[in-house]
Amino acid sequence: xxxxxxxxxxxxxxxxxxxxxxxxxxxxxxxxxxxxxxxxxxxxxxxxxxxxxxxxxxxxxxxxx
Amino acid sequence: xxxxxxxxxxxxxxxxxxxxxxxxxxxxxxxxxxxxxxxxxxxxxxxxxxxxxxxxxxxxxxxxxxxxxxxxxxxxxxxxxxxxxxxxxxxxxxxxxxxxxxxxxxxxxxxxxxxxxxxxxxxxxxxxxxxxxxxxxxxxxxxxxxxxxxxxxxxxxxxxxxxxxxxxxxxxxxxxxxxxxxxxxxxxxxxxxxxxxxxxxxxxxxxxxxxxxxxxxxxxxxxxxxxxxxxxxxxxxxxxxxxxxxxxxxxxxxxxxxxxxxxxxxxxxxxxxxxxxxxxxxxxxxxxxxxxxxxxxxxxxxxxxxxxxxxxxxxxxxxxxxxxxxxxxxxxxxxxxxxxxxxxxxxxxxxxxxxxxxxxxxxxxxxxxxxxxxxxxxxxxxxxxxxxxxxxxxx
Numbered sequence: 036x037x038x039x040x041x042x043x044x045x046x047x048x049x050x051x052x053x054x055x056x057x058x059x060x061x062x063x064x065x066x067x068x069x070x071x072x073x074x075x076x077x078x079x080x081x082x083x084x085x086x087x088x089x090x091x092x093x094x095x096x097x098x099x100x
Numbered sequence: 101x102x103x104x105x106x107x108x109x110x111x112x113x114x115x116x117x118x119x120x121x122x123x124x125x126x127x128x129x130x131x132x133x134x135x136x137x138x139x140x141x142x143x144x145x146x147x148x149x150x151x152x153x154x155x156x157x158x159x160x161x162x163x164x165x166x167x168x169x170x171x172x173x174x175x176x177x178x179x180x181x182x183x184x185x186x187x188x189x190x191x192x193x194x195x196x197x198x199x200x201x202x203x204x205x206x207x208x209x210x211x212x213x214x215x216x217x218x219x220x221x222x223x224x225x226x227x228x229x230x231x232x233x234x235x236x237x238x239x240x241x242x243x244x245x246x247x248x249x250x251x252x253x254x255x256x257x258x259x260x261x262x263x264x265x266x267x268x269x270x271x272x273x274x275x276x277x278x279x280x281x282x283x284x285x286x287x288x289x290x291x292x293x294x295x296x297x298x299x300x301x302x303x304x305x306x307x308x309x310x311x312x313x314x315x316x317x318x319x320x321x322x323x324x325x326x327x328x329x330x331x332x333x334x335x336x337x338x339x340x341x342x343x344x345x346x347x348x349x350x351x352x353x354x355x356x357x358x359x360x361x362x363x364x365x366x367x368x369x370x371x372x373x374x375x376x377x378x379x380x381x382x383x384x385x386x387x388x389x390x391x392x393x394x395x396x397x398x399x400x401x402x403x404x405x406x407x408x409x410x411x412x413x414x415x416x417x418x419x420x421x422x423x424x425x426x427x428x429x430x431x432x433x434x435x436x437x438x439x440x441x442x443x444x445x446x447x448x449x450x451x452x453x454x455x456x457x458x459x460x461x462x463x464x465x466x467x468x469x470x471x472x473x474x475x476x477x478x479x480x481x482x483x484x485x486x487x488x489x490x491x492x493x494x495x
Contacts, residue, residue, distance in 0.1 A: 042250065042251060043250055046250075046389070046390070049390075049393055050393060053393050053396050053397050053400070056397060056400045056401070057396065057400040061404075062404060062407075062408065063401075063404040063405055063407075063408045066400075066401070066404065070397065070401055073393075073397050074397070077390055077393065077394050077397070080386075080390045081387065081390055083251070084251060084280065084383055084386050084387045084390065085278070085279055085280055085281065085387075086253060086280055086281025086282070087281070
């Protein structure tokens, strides 16, 4: 169940991050790092849903997820 | 010692036999449950019939019965054709019997006929009783209340390796168009007949021993006759499903089948193939959610980039306006200066018809600078003339 919980946590983090990026108070220069992180989380979620274990492990190491 | 009146065992048995034959001159329809059933090589079928207390299940009566080969070879296929199932222990039956008594073997019931519709009806009644009991015991919502993983990938399947339903399920899952990968582990069980409930419960126990390794357990059974699937109405099996520590997903039989095990399971899907679709759709829906977030992310970034571009455009416009305004102001100032210069330009005075007097090549603006006989030059708009002063009159 640990991996499933991990997915749900990552998805929640991604959702919160996108909400933060959508905040009209934050301008383009302030969201660069968040956009990069969100793109990485999206790739992670996609691979996880597809069951691509090798890619997931690689991403987890790279992103310290 | 007083001589007691007595009879021999044979005589006693003869009297019992006579009494029974007087009491049962004709065959009777008998309701009973099959406790044991054995067909011997000669084709005769020997049964033990019982009656139990409906509440406590305690044994109330037992009798031996036999269907001779001549009857059994007709009754067996007839029952099977009507119910889709073989006669087996645990089944309630309505049989037409002749009561017989043997001095050597005791009471025996000889079976001549059977009413399959009674068995079907009894099973339905039993099913309703099971449902009512499970409802009373609060079993219906127990398994459904367990949280199912968002992505149930690690699946324990209780089925038979040779069952078409199991193979269809595995193939459908493996060939999904999205390329989702699942981990399926089979826990073999007998999936029909009287042995099925105990066999399935044993398989569930094996799954429960490794519950942490799975996200859900699936009960799979492809199509079959209604009577083949009666085992999924079993009370003990239903209790095990309801109380199982993982969500139980069932796909048993055809579209129209709905069993007690389905009722107490976490999720019921009609067929094994439909269950595979259900799982795939669950993953596809999650993928769609991620796609949606990616779209939101792109829109947010694009909106911010456009907002930034708007700000830059606005600034550029303000700069252009400011430059244009400064340019116009400068032109206006030049115009004013030009007009002021024009006003003091002698040429303007000449153009308006005035004359300029020059003495010795220099402008002479006062009459006092002249004396009679002085020579002077008069400038007109279109030329000059030389003149001599005759007289001077001061104003």
